Amino acid sequence: MNPRTGILAxxxxxxxxxxxxxxxxGQETLANIKTxxxxxxxxxxxxxxxxxxxxxxxxxxxxxIVGEDPPGDWALEACRSHGIDVSMVKRTAxxxxxxxxxxxxxxxxxxxxxHQRGANALxxxxxxxxxxxxxxxxHLAYLLLLDRLDQPKKGFGTRAGELLAKATSLGIxxxxxxxxxESDRYTRIVxxxxxxxxxxxxxxxEAARIISFEIRVGGRIHTPALVRAARGLLDAGVRQWVIxxxxxGVFAAGKNGRNFFQPSLDIPxxxxxxxxxxGDAIAAGVLLGVHDELPIExxxxxxxxxxxxxxxxxxxTEGVESLEGCLALAHEFGYREKLL
Numbered sequence: 191m192n193p194r195t196g197i198l199a200x201x202x203x204x205x206x207x208x209x210x211x212x213x214x215x216g217q218e219t220l221a222n223i224k225t226x227x228x229x230x231x232x233x234x235x236x237x238x239x240x241x242x243x244x245x246x247x248x249x250x251x252x253x254x255i256v257g258e259d260p261p262g263d264w265a266l267e268a269c270r271s272h273g274i275d276v277s278m279v280k281r282t283a284x285x286x287x288x289x290x291x292x293x294x295x296x297x298x299x300x301x302x303x304x305h306q307r308g309a310n311a312l313x314x315x316x317x318x319x320x321x322x323x324x325x326x327x328x329h330l331a332y333l334l335l336l337d338r339l340d341q342p343k344k345g346f347g348t349r350a351g352e353l354l355a356k357a358t359s360l361g362i363x364x365x366x367x368x369x370x371x372e373s374d375r376y377t378r379i380v381x382x383x384x385x386x387x388x389x390x391x392x393x394x395x396e397a398a399r400i401i402s403f404e405i406r407v408g409g410r411i412h413t414p415a416l417v418r419a420a421r422g423l424l425d426a427g428v429r430q431w432v433i434x435x436x437x438x439g440v441f442a443a444g445k446n447g448r449n450f451f452q453p454s455l456d457i458p459x460x461x462x463x464x465x466x467x468x469g470d471a472i473a474a475g476v477l478l479g480v481h482d483e484l485p486i487e488x489x490x491x492x493x494x495x496x497x498x499x500x501x502x503x504x505x506x507t508e509g510v511e512s513l514e515g516c517l518a519l520a521h522e523f524g525y526r527e528k529l530l
Contacts, residue, residue: 194324194325194326194361194362195248195249195324195325195326196248196249196250196251196324196325196326196327196481197237197238197241197246197248197249197250197251197325197326197327197328197329197477197481198251198252198253198278198320198323198325198327198328198329198362199233199234199237199238199250199251199252199253199329199330199331200234200252200253200254200278200313200318200328200329200330201232201233201234201254201310201313201329201330201331201332201335201336202231202232202233202234202254202288202310202331202332202335202336203232203234203235203254203255203256203262203265203279203287203288203309203310204230204231204232204235204288204289204290204305204310205228205229205230205231205261205264205265205287205288205289205290206227206228206229206230206231206289206290206292206466206505206506207226207227207228207229207289207290207291207292208226208227208228208229208292208294208464208466208504208505208506209223209225209226209291209292209293209294210223210224210225210226210294210295210296210463210464210504211223211224211293211294211295211296212224212295212296212297213295213296214293214295214300214302221293224296225504227504227505227508228264229292229466229467229505229506229507229508230265230268230505230506230507231289231290231292231466231467231506232288232310232331232332233329233331233332233367233470233473234252234253234254234331235252235265235268235269235506235507236467236470236471236474236506236507237329237331237470237473237474237477238250238252238269238272238274238474239268239269239272239274239507239510240467240470240471240474240475240496240500240507240510241474241477241478242272242273242274243272243507243510243511243512244474244475244478244492244496244510244512244513244516245512245513245514246478246481248326248481248482249275249324249325250272250273250274250275251274251275251277251278251323251325252269252274252275252276252278252279253278253279253317253318254279254280254310254313254317255279255280255281255282255309255310255312255313255317256279256280256281256282256287256288256309257281257282257283257285257286257287257308257309258281258282258283259286259287261286261287261289262281262287262309265287266279278318278319278323280317282309282312284309284312285308285309285311285312286306286308286309287308287309288305288306288307288308288309288310289305289306289308290303290304290305290306291303291304291305292466294463294464294465294466294504299459299462299463299464299465299501299504300465301464301465301466305335307335307337310335310336310337311336311337311338312337312338313336313338313339314338314339314349315339315349315350315352315353315356318353320353320356320357320360320362321360323360323362325362326362326363326481327362327363327364327365327477327480327481328354328357328362328363328364328365329365329366329367329473329477330350330353330354330364330365330366330367331366331367331368331391331473332367332368332369333348333350333366333367333368333369333379333380333383334368334369334371334373334375334376334379334380335369336350339353340375340379346382346383346386347379347381347382347383347386348379348382348383350366350383351382351383351386354366354383354386354387355386358386363388363389363430363480364386364387364388364389365387365388365389365390365391365473365477365480366383366387366389366390366391367390367391367392367469367470367473368380368391368392368396370393370395370396373399374399376396376399376400377399377400377402380396380400381400381426384423384426384427384428385426385427385428385429386427387427387428387429388428388429388430388431389428389430389431389432389433389476389477389480390423390428390431390432390433391433391435391469391472391473391476392423392432392433392434392435393434393435393436393469394406394411394416394434394435394436397419397420397423397432397434398419400423400426401418401419401422401423403415403418403419405419405434406436411436411438411529413529413530416434416441416529416530417441417443417449417530419434420432420434420441420442420443420449421443423443424443424444424445428445429445430444430445431443431444431445431480431486433472433473433476433490433493435469435472435493435497437454438453438454438526438529439451439452439453439454439494439526439528439529440452440454440472440476440490440493440494441529441530442486442489442490444486448486449530450486450487450490451528451529451530452487452490452491452493452494453494453525453526453527453528453529454494454497454498454525454526455494455495455498455519455520455523455524455525455526456523456524456525456526457498457501457502457519457523458523461501461502462501462502463501463502463503463504463509464501464503464504464505465500465501466504466505466506467500467505467506467507468497468500468501469497470506471493471496471497471499471500471507471510472493472494472496472497473493474493474496474510475489475490475491475492475493475494475495475496475497475516476489476490476492476493477489478492478513479492479493491517491520492513492516492517494520494525495513495516495517495519495520496510496513496516498516498519498520498523499511499515499516499519
């Protein structure tokens with residue numbers, strides 16, 4: 191039995207300013223803001239708060255850097271109010287707390303992000319003292335959006351790779367998530383660190399950019415390409431599970447040769463308020479099961495139901511509720527068609 195317990199999440203701390211707009215405007219035209227919210231953003235806040243709301247019965251720890259400013263105060267208090275330990279979070283006067291303006295189109299729930307990197311750009315491996323942590327799982331995200339940790343490091347690909355290797359040497363299970371961007375950086379920054387991680391969370395676009403071939407063809411998931419991409423990521427070094435999520439569901443491919451597909455819930459479009467935070471909700475649900483050493487099928491179900499709950503609110507975490515409440519949504523709405 192692993193004597194370690196709890197999840198430590200490190201990486202991007204973000205305050206989201208969510209604005210629900212009536213339409214996506216062309217340049218030099220106007221859109222109306224219908225409602226707006228301040229919400230937690232980034233994988234540290236979202237994943238840990240989702241875990242707390244799901245009812246995780248193990249310690250939750252946060253690491254990262256926020257500014258010495260009111261948004262930083264608010265983000266830290268948001269964690270404390272959910273029982274999340276923030277003793278490893280550092281504060282700086284050199285940069286503001288990172289924030290994102292999230293523009294969510296009312297009728298579709300699709301969102302566009304305008305991001306200020308802020309204090310996250312200063313996060314480095316010496317900011318995260320793994321040696322003092324008793325956590326069982328270390329979740330680091332988002333790669334491609336952590337300026338110093340994304341820098342090259344011989345023997346590890348990047349400084350993030352070195353940090354993940356250290357976690358492994360301490361007996362900690364490692365997981366990562368990445369940000370979606372239009373670039374060629376995936377093969378330089380993400381691919382080299384795969385041998386140092388146990389679980390990787392990606393959407394279909396991110397996975398395609400790492401592997402360099404398309405998974406969605408003609409608007410639909412091409413299942414042979416999906417399986418091939420996941421197996422390619424395992425061959426590149428991922429030690430346990432490749433988790434690829436997309437609107438139709440969540441796919442897991444294991445180093446043991448097993449594949450599992452969990453369809454997403456069939457929520458009516460009229461009940462989808464926004465998709466911001468849905469990917470982090472999937473990660474939270476899956477990590478909840480992984481930490482408790484449950485079958486991957488259960489973990490995927492937790493993730494799919496948590497994401498469905500998240501979709502009902504335009505902010506990132508407000509829609510998530512207890513695990514029992516999230517699972518009840520599957521009985522209310524049912525699942526989409528299985529892809530494989």
